Structures are given as structure tokens and as C-alpha cells.
Amino acid sequence: MTDEREAILARVHQALAPLPRRAALPEYDSEIAVLRQLLAGRDLVELFTERIKRVNGLAFTEVGALVAHLRANGWLHGYCDPVLWPRFAPLFGPGFTVETAFDRKRVDDYAFGLTRAAGAIAESGTIVLNEAATSRRLAALAPWVHVAVIERAEIFADLPHAIAALGSDPNVIWITGPSKTADVEGILIEGVHGPGVQIALVL
Amino acid sequence: MKFQPIDQFAATLPPDKRASVYQSTKATHEKRTKLLFDQFADPNRLREIAGGIKQHAIENLDTLLPRVEAKLKANGVRVHWAATADSACATVLGIMRARGATRMVKAKTMVSEEIELAPYLEKHGMEALETDLGEFIVQIDHDHPSHIVRPIIHKNRREIATSFEREGLGAYDDDPGTITRRARHFLRHKYLAADVGLTGANFISAESGRIVLVTNEGNSRFCLAATKCHIALVGIEKVVARDRDLALLLNLLGRSATAQELTAYTEFISGPKAAAQPDGPEEMHVIFVDNGRTEVLASECREILRCIRCGACLNVCPVYRQVSGHGYRSVYPGPVGAVLSPLLLGKKFPQKADLAKASSLCGACHEVCPVNIPIPDLLLRLRHRAKEESVPSPGTPPMGAWALLASQPTAWKAALAGGRVLNYLPAKLLPVPALHTWAATHTLPPWRGGEFRKWLRQRPKP
Ligand code: SF4
Numbered sequence: 010m011t012d013e014r015e016a017i018l019a020r021v022h023q024a025l026a027p028l029p030r031r032a033a034l035p036e037y038d039s040e041i042a043v044l045r046q047l048l049a050g051r052d053l054v055e056l057f058t059e060r061i062k063r064v065n066g067l068a069f070t071e072v073g074a075l076v077a078h079l080r081a082n083g084w085l086h087g088y089c090d091p092v093l094w095p096r097f098a099p100l101f102g103p104g105f106t107v108e109t110a111f112d113r114k115r116v117d118d119y120a121f122g123l124t125r126a127a128g129a130i131a132e133s134g135t136i137v138l139n140e141a142a143t144s145r146r147l148a149a150l151a152p153w154v155h156v157a158v159i160e161r162a163e164i165f166a167d168l169p170h171a172i173a174a175l176g177s178d179p180n181v182i183w184i185t186g187p188s189k190t191a192d193v194e195g196i197l198i199e200g201v202h203g204p205g206v207q208i209a210l211v212l
Numbered sequence: 213m214k215f216q217p218i219d220q221f222a223a224t225l226p227p228d229k230r231a232s233v234y235q236s237t238k239a240t241h242e243k244r245t246k247l248l249f250d251q252f253a254d255p256n257r258l259r260e261i262a263g264g265i266k267q268h269a270i271e272n273l274d275t276l277l278p279r280v281e282a283k284l285k286a287n288g289v290r291v292h293w294a295a296t297a298d299s300a301c302a303t304v305l306g307i308m309r310a311r312g313a314t315r316m317v318k319a320k321t322m323v324s325e326e327i328e329l330a331p332y333l334e335k336h337g338m339e340a341l342e343t344d345l346g347e348f349i350v351q352i353d354h355d356h357p358s359h360i361v362r363p364i365i366h367k368n369r370r371e372i373a374t375s376f377e378r379e380g381l382g383a384y385d386d387d388p389g390t391i392t393r394r395a396r397h398f399l400r401h402k403y404l405a406a407d408v409g410l411t412g413a414n415f416i417s418a419e420s421g422r423i424v425l426v427t428n429e430g431n432s433r434f435c436l437a438a439t440k441c442h443i444a445l446v447g448i449e450k451v452v453a454r455d456r457d458l459a460l461l462l463n464l465l466g467r468s469a470t471a472q473e474l475t476a477y478t479e480f481i482s483g484p485k486a487a488a489q490p491d492g493p494e495e496m497h498v499i500f501v502d503n504g505r506t507e508v509l510a511s512e513c514r515e516i517l518r519c520i521r522c523g524a525c526l527n528v529c530p531v532y533r534q535v536s537g538h539g540y541r542s543v544y545p546g547p548v549g550a551v552l553s554p555l556l557l558g559k560k561f562p563q564k565a566d567l568a569k570a571s572s573l574c575g576a577c578h579e580v581c582p583v584n585i586p587i588p589d590l591l592l593r594l595r596h597r598a599k600e601e602s603v604p605s606p607g608t609p610p611m612g613a614w615a616l617l618a619s620q621p622t623a624w625k626a627a628l629a630g631g632r633v634l635n636y637l638p639a640k641l642l643p644v645p646a647l648h649t650w651a652a653t654h655t656l657p658p659w660r661g662g663e664f665r666k667w668l669r670q671r672p673k674p
Contacts, residue, residue: 014293017448017502021273024510031271034453035264042258042463044251064473113404113438113491117397133474146437146491150430151400168459168474175422175455175480179287180436180492183478188430191470192346192362193388194369195236201345201392202399203430203477 039169044132053131053164054211060134064186065199066207072100075156075210079121080104084154087121090144093158097123111148121154122204127181128163129209130171135185136209137163137171139178146180155204157184159211218531218570221539233358233365233536237527241580243471244524251473262464263584265457266518269449270509276418276451277500283421284498287483292499297327300501304329304410304443305336307497311441313338313407317399319425319432320344321412322521323445323501325357325543326556329410341406343399343431345392352379358537358545361469361523366536400434409435409493413446414465414520416498419455423498425479426465433477442484442493448500449509449517461520464582468522504556512597513590516551518583525577525587531570540567547577551590562603568594569605628661635659 025031048056058068069075079085089097091109101107111119127139136157143149149157165171175181188203199205215223248255269276281291294300300323308316316333318324318340330351333340342351346363350356353375357363364372373386381394403409411432415424423444425432436442452458466472485492508517526532526546537545542553542564550571554564568591577587598605617623635658639651 013295013299016295017293017500017506018274018277020502020506021277021448021509024506024514025271025274028271032264032267034268035261037261037460039456039459041261042252042460064476111490116400116404135474140486140489143489146433146485146489150433150437168463169456172455172459175420177482179481179483179486180489181480182433183474183480184476185472185474185478186476189428189476190345190392191428192344192349192364193372193391194232195239195362196388198389198392201396201429201431202343202403202434 043167043169048132048166051131053166054161057129057131057134057164058209058211060131061129061136061186061207061209062134064134065189066134066136066186066209068209068211070211072097072210072212075208076101076105078208079154084120086118087123087152087154088119088145088148089123090125090148090158092144093123093125111145113147116147116151119148119152121156122148122150122152123156123158123210124149126157126159126163126209127178128165128171128174129159129211130165130168130183132167133185135171135183136207137165138182138184140180141178143180150203153200153204154206154208155184156208156210159209161211164211216566216569217541218535218539218566222535225534225536225539228368229366229536230534232368234533236362236365237533240471241524241527244467244527244580247467247471247473258460258464259582259584262460262582263518265452265461266520266583267515269452270514270517272453273448273451273509276453277448280416280418280421280451281500283418287421289421289483289496289498292497293502294499295502297501297503300327300445300499300503301329301332303499304445305333305338307441307443308333308338308408311407311495313441315339315341315402315406316408316410317341317343317403317406317431317435317439318347319409319411319427319435320347320363321410321445322360322543323412323447323503324410327445327501327503329445339406340410341399341402343403343435344427344429345395348395348399349375356538357543359523359526360521360544360546360548366538399431403434403438406435406439408441408443409439410443410445411435413444413450413498415452415458415461416446416450417455417458418451418453420482422455422480422482424458424462425481426462426475426477427479428470428472428476430477432479436479436481436493437491440492440494442481442496444481444496444498446498446500448502448505449519461582465520465522468520468524468580468582504558507558508552508555511555512593513551513555515585516548516555516587516590518585519548519552520583521548522582524580524582528576528580530572530574530576535570540570542567547571547587547591548585551587551594554594562598562601565594565598565601565603566605568592568598625662628665631659631661 125142330340369386550567
């Protein structure tokens with residue numbers, strides 16, 4: 010294996026040696042790719058909830074409204090991050106079965122999964138998950154409905170800010186709308202492997 | 213008359229296939245243009261910068277590759293190097309065997325298609341299941357993808373429903389929603405039973421060692437939530453120097469590939485799962501694949517290594533729209549494939565040298581490319597190389613007579629005058645069969661050879 014490493018790097022050196030000079034790294038202002046007009050003067054929570062709807066996601070700012078939505082759709086069995094549950098349990102009321110442990114042998118039993126998000130991006134309507142905030146990767150992915158709980162203060166304005174905040178977390182996931190495909194005749198279908206319904210709960 | 217292989221293929225393409233490829237590529241292209249030009253004051257400036265970022269990366273691979281390797285190792289990732297397709301496949305097999313693994317779930321990766329990983333693993337007794345819906349359908353049909361981003365652009369829902377029925381995935385139902393739901397239920401249990409998840413990488417940052425994966429379906433997320441071992445196959449040209457450049461590249465990738473501001477899922481993975489996380493890989497491997505890339509780097513066409521596999525050049529190409537993907541006889545079709553596929557063959561370049569001629573050089577591919585690759589220039593360089601290497605060229609009209617005329621002023625003048633016979637000669641008598649069909653519904657404009665010279669002679673001198 011080390012031989013192949015040396016061989017590849019030697020060929021790279023050989024290929025680049027004849028170049029009279031190397032292309033320089035472009036210096037540019039990250040602003041250039043930011044939708045600044047959209048952001049100007051806007052409250053980030055308001056803009057985020059607007060933008061997530063454009064990508065077919067949903068946003069709630071009160072637990073009560075979320076609970077009503079789940080109930081109205083018959084999504085009564087789910088998973089909730091154990092850290093969040095004590096705070097939410099009183100608001101869910103009767104009729105719900107909510108587990109705080111996720112059993113991977115019964116993935117299809119959970120209609121919804123409720124986990125914490127690391128933040129959001131207002132510009133694109135994107136939810137940001139990471140390893141530290143997510144209690145179970147599977148619970149944020151396998152159920153038909155995923156609810157990401159976002160703190161107001163953790164909403165970034167734009168992509169460059171969200172990139173700068175990646176930190177050292179090993180698994181950051183930006184979610185922009187529900188799971189989707191257009192593989193069959195270009196027709197948009199939501200809910201392929203991940204959630205068919207993506208909800209942000211901004212508190 | 214002999215035709216180029218791509219023309220022969222195009223002639224056999226059923227009209228309904230041609231129509232559906234044409235329509236869906238055109239629709240994606242138009243949405244992309246609208247999104248870019250509505251939202252950004254100067255999208256071309258963005259493409260130029262993105263091109264500069266990638267050009268810098270490929271011209272500095274000698275320093276960036278060791279840097280990214282060191283970062284990956286520091287992040288707890290095991291790094292492997294594979295010079296050839298065989299060696300890349302063997303490395304994957306070796307990792308699986310060392311873990312006693314037998315089942316792999318695969319997210320979409322073009323490199324794995326290129327090295328023919330799934331058939332290799334199956335031959336060695338492993339299960340290697342494609343999980344991207346399109347790739348899954350390609351796999352059960354023993355077919356090949358025909359588009360970089362939309363692998364089954366050449367299939368209709370009836371064909372897919374028939375395949376699903378044959379594979380025992382439910383009674384015939386060609387509703388796209390039902391097809392998707394059935395794949396969802398079948399595949400999720402496959403993820404949960406798998407030992408290894410394989411992905412590619414859209415980008416890898418030398419600054420942080422982060423792999424960036426972009427998907428819409430969520431299959432790569434599932435691979436990395438359900439299995440305990442993650443293997444990433446990464447072409448050596450995927451490296452970028454800085455994290456901050458990812459924002460620009462991601463902005464352009466989603467818009468160019470699928471006309472989305474951002475693809476549904478963008479994953480930034482820098483190592484195995486955290487200790488406190490119950491799900492996901494405890495072990496992560498990155499395999500850097502060369503397989504001909506260093507030869508491309510050494511060639512006059514190294515700009516093609518900037519490619520971020522968005523498929524925009526396929527969608528806009530008038531040739532791809534008529535031919536679809538399989539006509540290119542390669543994993544990478546369309547304009548990008550016409551450059552990359554013959555180059556990746558190294559010494560076997562002549563086998564696919566004809567692809568560079570499957571272009572009208574209209575320049576549309578260059579105009580849409582998010583990393584500003586001058587594809588028409590590269591095609592010309594490849595045509596030149598084919599000529600230098602005396603690659604035979606079936607179907608090219610004999611140009612000898614033309615060359616003779618054009619290089620002898622007297623002969624040329626005589627021909628200009630003699631062309632006047634065309635005004636009286638019925639087109640049927642011309643010795644060019646293709647012209648007969650054309651002339652059945654058209655008339656030639658009157659011959660006016662020599663008029664320009666006359667005008668030039670008579671024009672008042674300044
Ligand atoms: S060559 Fe450019 S347009 Fe074509 S797939 Fe690559 S990045 Fe996209």
C-alpha cells in the first residue's frame with residue numbers, strides 16, 4: 010500500500026514539474042455567493058421559517074402547534090431525545106406513544122423522531138444537525154417525520170457563516186427540505202430513504 | 213458510408229427514449245439557468261472563481277494530498293492509496309474481509325462505477341447493494357447508468373414497474389410514488405443488516421480533512437447511520453485547499469446539477485462517529501484512487517480534473533440530448549465524458565478517441581460548467597492528439613480533395629467559377645447520398661461563388 014502511495018505521489022510530481030507556474034488560489038469575498046438582498050434587514054427566525062417552506066419543509070414556533078399537526082395526521086407513535094422529553098411531555102398529552110430509546114429492530118414503528126439540531130441557515134432554509142446535538146442518527150432519519158428542535162440564537166444568516174461554524178464535529182449534516190428523488194421520469198417524489206416530512210421547531 | 217460508433221448507437225435509439233431524454237435534460241437546464249441568473253448578479257464570475265479554486269487544487273496536488281492525508285489520520289481515519297481500479301477493488305475487499313463483513317450498502321459514487329466495484333465484490337462472495345433509487349434500478353436490471361446525476365434517465369416508469377414485479381417487490385404498479393415507497397421499505401432493512409457503508413466524496417478539504425457528500429434521497433445518511441464501517445472512495449482530484457471555498461462550490465453544485473439552491477442533504481464527515489453516539493461507523497477508511505488521473509494531470513487537458521460531476525454539460529449538450537448516455541460507451545457520458553473517458557484509458561486512448569468528434573463545438577458545455585472548464589478547447593486538443601497518433605477515423609468525409617483545392621489559389625478560383633453548374637444541375641445527380649434526402653424538400657440557394665472576391669477588389673481603397 011505504501012508503494013502505491015509513493016507511486017501515485019511520484020506521478021503527481023512528474024505531471025506537475027513541467028508547469029512554469031502553478032495556478033494561484035483565488036482571493037474573493039464570500040459575500041459574492043450570498044443572497045444578500047434576501048437577508049437585508051430581515052429577522053433571521055422569520056426568514057428561516059419562510060425559506061424552509063420554499064423547500065417543502067415545515068416550521069413551527071410553538072410546541073402546541075407541532076403537537077396539533079402530528080395529531081391531525083395520525084402520527085401518534087414516535088421517538089424523542091431523552092434530554093428534550095421532560096420539557097415536552099406535558100404538552101403532548103394523551104393519545105401519543107413516545108419512546109426515549111430507539112429500537113433499530115422496530116424502525117417502522119416510529120412515525121416521528123424528535124431530536125435537537127445544532128442550528129439552521131436562514132438564507133437557504135436549512136437545518137443543521139451534528140453529532141453532538143443528535144441523540145441518535147437513526148431517529149433523525151428513519152421515521153417518516155423528523156422534527157428538529159432549533160434554538161433561536163443558533164440560526165446563521167448564510168452558508169459562509171455555517172461553514173465557518175463547522176468546528177471539529179465529525180458529522181455535520183445540512184438538511185434542506187425532505188428526502189427526495191426525481192429519478193423516475195423526472196417526477197418529484199418525497200420521502201425516499203429519509204423523512205418525507207421535515208419539520209423545524211424553533212423555540 | 214461508415215458512421216462513427218456514437219452515430220450508429222443514436223440511429224438505434226427508440227424515438228420515445230430520445231424524446232424523454234430531450235425533455236428532461238432541457239427542463240433541468242432551463243430551471244438551472246433561471247435559478248442562477250435570477251439570484252446572482254454575475255453568475256459567470258462565480259463560475260470563474262470556482263474554476264480557479266479547482267484549478268489551484270489540481271495544480272497543487274503534490275502538496276495538498278499529503279496535507280489531507282495527515283489531517284485524515286489525525287481525525288482517526290485510515291488512509292489507503294490505489295493506483296488502479298483493480299487495486300482499489302482489492303483494497304475494499306481486504307477491508308471487508310478483515311472485519312469479517314459480507315454485506316455492503318453503497319451510496320452513489322461514480323468512482324465505484326468506474327472501477328466496477330459491485331460486480332467485483334459479488335464475484336468474491338460479497339453482497340454490494342446500490343441504494344440510490346436510480347442506481348438500484350440499474351443494478352437489478354444489470355444495466356448501466358446513462359447520466360451522471362440521473363442514472364435512469366433512459367428508462368420509463370413501465371419498464372421500472374416490470375423490473376420491480378420480476379424482483380418480487382410487489383405486483384405491477386407504475387406509479388412513481390409507489391415505486392419509491394417500495395424501494396424505501398426494501399432498502400431500509402438492507403441498510404440495517406449491512407456491515408459496511410460505501411460512499412464517494414464530492415469534495416475533500418485539505419484544511420480539515422472533511423469529506424463533503426451531497427445527496428437528495430438520504431441514502432448516504434442511512435449508510436452512515438446503520439453500519440459500523442464507512443469506506444469512502446475518493447478520486448485524487450476531489451481535494452480542495454480550504455473549507456471556506458465549500459460554500460461557493462456547494463452553491464453552484466446544487467443549482468447546476470438539479471436546479472436546487474442546495475441539495476437536500478449535505479454531509480460534512482471528518483471521521484468515525486463520536487464515542488457517545490449509538491449509531492454510525494466506528495471505523496472509517498478513505499481510499500484515494502488514481503486509476504488514470506495522474507495521466508490526465510500530465511496531459512494538455514488537465515482542466516477536466518476540475519469537474520464536480522454536476523451533469524449540467526450533459527443536460528445542455530445537443531449531442532447528448534439526441535444520443536442519451538449509453539452511446540458514449542463509458543461511465544462518464546456527455547461532453548465531460550467525451551474528454552475524460554478517452555483520457556482515463558491512458559495508452560488505450562485510441563479506443564475512445566472518436567468521442568471527441570461527437571461534438572459540434574457549439575460551446576454550450578463551457579457556458580454552463582460551474583467550474584468553467586473550456587470543454588470545446590479540450591475536445592480540439594484530443595482531436596489533435598488522435599491525429600498525431602494516427603487513430604483511424606471512420607465516417608469522416610474524405611477531405612483530401614478539399615485540402616487540395618483550398619491550398620492552391622488557381623484551383624480554388626477555377627472551382628468558384630465552375631460551381632455555377634450547380635445552378636442547373638439537379639441535386640439528385642450530386643454524388644453525396646445524404647444531400648438527396650435533404651434536396652427532396654429543399655432547394656439550394658443560387659451559387660454565388662466569387663462574389664466576395666469581386667466585392668473586395670472593387671471596394672474603394674481607404
Ligand atoms: S464538466 Fe462541468 S458541467 Fe460537466 S459535469 Fe463536470 S462540472 Fe458539470
